Amino acid sequence: MADYAHTDFAAKGRADKARRLAAYLWQRGITGAELLALPPATRRKLARAADTNPPSTDETWSLTAELLDEKDAWARRNPNHPAAQRSCSDEKILWVKPPVTPWHAPPPEPPGR
Template structure:
């Protein structure tokens, strides 16, 4: 019996899905590391926002992160190219929350 997950057809499907996801995610300024750090539920919502059925394995997410890293490196080498411009970076905050700075006590702080 053939294991569908390890067929050439399945590998091509994962690669196609990774490209679709990477195209959407890159436009939002999300890095490969940030993508992989997202909770699985957030990644599923992100895939749906990209009009893509959420991947069922991490293999596709890892491939997507690699594509994001490749595109980032390419964009650095070609800063004047129109394809190196992200158009939806304002949406990053919807997916990747900035770190919260802890309260600090400093000069003039009351305890």
């Protein structure tokens, strides 16, 4: 008996979930590489924000990342198409934090100066 994870029905479910996630994430300007670099807890929160039950395997997340990369490539080729316009890109900062530039304080003055 084959386990559920390797059935056609399960593959269809993963593909459907990946499409829902990719649609939500792409509107927010999140790339496939950024998605895969996120910690699992953040990915789960993202899935819930997309009204989707969080995937239990990395297979669905990998498929989502591939779909994001495909949509990015398509959007670059068709920049004037309405579907190539992101509506929520300002929300990206909620999920993907830019690298922090370290701030270095000047060395303290020696005593007696």
